[in-house]
Amino acid sequence: MDILVEGVSRIWPGRKGTSVTALQDFSYHFRSGRFTCLLGPSGCGKSTLIQIMGGIEDATSGSVRVVDPAVTSRARPLGRDSVMVWQTLNLFPWRNVLDNVAFGLEMQGMPRAQRHAKARALLVSVGLRGFETHLPGQLSGGMRQRVALARALIMARPIMLMDEPFGALDAQTKIVMQEELLRIFDETRKTIVFVTHAIEEAILLGDEVIVMTARPGRIKEVITVDLPRPRSLELVSTKAFGMLFDRAFHLIREEVMKSLEQQAAMLEEAQ
Amino acid sequence: MKLSARGRRILELTLPALTVVAFVAGWEAFVDLRGIAPIYLPAPSSILEYLLRMIADGSMGFNLGVTLLRIFAGFAVAAVAGVLVGVVMGMSRIAARVADPWIAALYPLPKISLIPLLIIWLGTGETYKIVISAVSAFFPIVISAYSGIRQADQGLIKAAKDLGANRRQVQMKVVIPAAIPSIFAGLHLGMGVTIILVVAAEMIGGSGQSGMGYLLIHAGQVMETEKVFASLVVLAVMGALVIKAQQWIDRRVAPWTALHDGH
Numbered sequence: 001m002d003i004l005v006e007g008v009s010r011i012w013p014g015r016k017g018t019s020v021t022a023l024q025d026f027s028y029h030f031r032s033g034r035f036t037c038l039l040g041p042s043g044c045g046k047s048t049l050i051q052i053m054g055g056i057e058d059a060t061s062g063s064v065r066v067v068d069p070a071v072t073s074r075a076r077p078l079g080r081d082s083v084m085v086w087q088t089l090n091l092f093p094w095r096n097v098l099d100n101v102a103f104g105l106e107m108q109g110m111p112r113a114q115r116h117a118k119a120r121a122l123l124v125s126v127g128l129r130g131f132e133t134h135l136p137g138q139l140s141g142g143m144r145q146r147v148a149l150a151r152a153l154i155m156a157r158p159i160m161l162m163d164e165p166f167g168a169l170d171a172q173t174k175i176v177m178q179e180e181l182l183r184i185f186d187e188t189r190k191t192i193v194f195v196t197h198a199i200e201e202a203i204l205l206g207d208e209v210i211v212m213t214a215r216p217g218r219i220k221e222v223i224t225v226d227l228p229r230p231r232s233l234e235l236v237s238t239k240a241f242g243m244l245f246d247r248a249f250h251l252i253r254e255e256v257m258k259s260l261e262q263q264a265a266m267l268e269e270a271q
Numbered sequence: 272m273k274l275s276a277r278g279r280r281i282l283e284l285t286l287p288a289l290t291v292v293a294f295v296a297g298w299e300a301f302v303d304l305r306g307i308a309p310i311y312l313p314a315p316s317s318i319l320e321y322l323l324r325m326i327a328d329g330s331m332g333f334n335l336g337v338t339l340l341r342i343f344a345g346f347a348v349a350a351v352a353g354v355l356v357g358v359v360m361g362m363s364r365i366a367a368r369v370a371d372p373w374i375a376a377l378y379p380l381p382k383i384s385l386i387p388l389l390i391i392w393l394g395t396g397e398t399y400k401i402v403i404s405a406v407s408a409f410f411p412i413v414i415s416a417y418s419g420i421r422q423a424d425q426g427l428i429k430a431a432k433d434l435g436a437n438r439r440q441v442q443m444k445v446v447i448p449a450a451i452p453s454i455f456a457g458l459h460l461g462m463g464v465t466i467i468l469v470v471a472a473e474m475i476g477g478s479g480q481s482g483m484g485y486l487l488i489h490a491g492q493v494m495e496t497e498k499v500f501a502s503l504v505v506l507a508v509m510g511a512l513v514i515k516a517q518q519w520i521d522r523r524v525a526p527w528t529a530l531h532d533g534h
Binding site: 054103 | 426427431434435436440448449451525526527
């Protein structure tokens with residue numbers, strides 16, 4: 001499923017008639033079965049963008065439409081085509097692992113036995129067999145992350161939107177989860193949009209890396225990552241990876257500096 | 272003084288009990304040596320004697336039972352009404368707007384000041400005791416339930432919608448369960464208030480001639496200080512047991528609240 005983002009802006013009203021433009025005239029054609037990373041300094045509006053793409057936030061102007069190029073060339077408004085994996089995970093703390101994963105199917109009215117069977121199968125595939133009756137609060141960060149992934153995957157929607165999902169994990173767990181996600185991508189070939197501020201992560205995972213500018217967020221440059229799949233962490237030490245990293249790093253360094261200046265100016269204003 | 276880990280553990284377990292024993296023994300010795308009149312301060316041994324006698328003749332069991340029944344009746348009314356109104360307020364802006372001035376005006380009013388009015392209206396029978404305790408417990412329960420619903424994690428609500436939950440499903444499957452810890456906190460507060468008001472109503476109304484409050488005030492009036500102390504001990508134990516039971520129910524119904532991080 002392609003996602004057509006056209007002229008999307010988001011303006012937050014501020015105090016005393018001022019306003020903050022988080023995102024300005026963002027347009028991009030996300031292609032089916034591709035893994036696209038949104039890379040940018042904090043506050044560049046990349047999270048806002050992915051929320052708008054998921055229909056969770058409204059854009060101030062512009063549109064998000066989807067089209068399945070294998071079926072038609074007519075784009076239609078965004079419906080239930082995507083599912084979000086959240087930075088804060090947002091697991092339901094009172095539901096055990098099985099009922100967290102089966103939540104979406106329960107909402108559709110699928111009978112209990114059927115949805116539990118599906119959830120169980122998915123839990124096996126993300127390595128959580130035997131934890132069905134645990135509560136999220138009883139799990140480690142990496143395990144909770146897997147529950148969140150399974151809960152999204154069970155929806156079988158063509159697009160998966162991921163908003164810095166591994167941001168809170170420790171370095172080792174993060175590596176394991178990245179490899180897990182690479183495997184899932186190779187198996188399902190969903191259209192994935194992945195927000196991150198980690199350059200290495202963006203290049204390791206993505207087919208394209210959209211480098212965004214500091215606020216207001218726009219596209220600075222799109223880097224095509226033509227490294228072969230299936231990928232694994234060993235890729236990081238290759239020369240091709242190093243060159244892509246350098247390129248992304250130079251692009252993003254300028255933006256990080258700009259972002260820091262903006263933050264300093266805002267602090268001064270506040271004083 | 273150096274202690275092994277084992278020694279420390281034993282000390283940690285026994286010291287609290289030892290302090291209680293030491294306090295009671297000191298009390299006994301103090302009353303005994305100074306020859307203090309039992310009217311002012313009876314010895315623990317004679318308090319125990321009275322307590323056992325009151326248990327044996329059935330007066331303690333009867334009055335405790337009556338008080339517990341009144342507490343549970345008042346609490347049940349307050350819990351059902353409070354949670355219901357709080358949840359409705361949390362879910363409907365109009366309901367919250369309508370209820371807000373009433374709660375703002377009535378919540379700070381000391382409920383005990385309603386006793387004269389309630390006695391005029393209801394007399395000093397059971398209805399009066401249950402109404403005064405239910406009215407008092409209602410407010411902390413309704414406020415906690417309301418704020419629990421209002422403060423439901425927006426992230427969870429967004430996630431549920433993203434996973435296809437409709438408005439009703441979001442409320443039933445996310446907002447209400449998310450409010451349960453807050454609702455339970457309100458029920459704890461409400462139970463504490465109910466106990467206070469039932470005992471106070473028994474002391475003030477008094478036509479029923481029953482209950483722990485009546486027992487206390489009556490024993491005080493006839494200077495049976497041993498009975499006063501025996502009743503206080505029973506009330507303290509009763510309160511502690513009721514709170515423990517509530518905590519046990521909380522853990523059974525909502526085990527996730529004991530885990531500090533559910534996300």
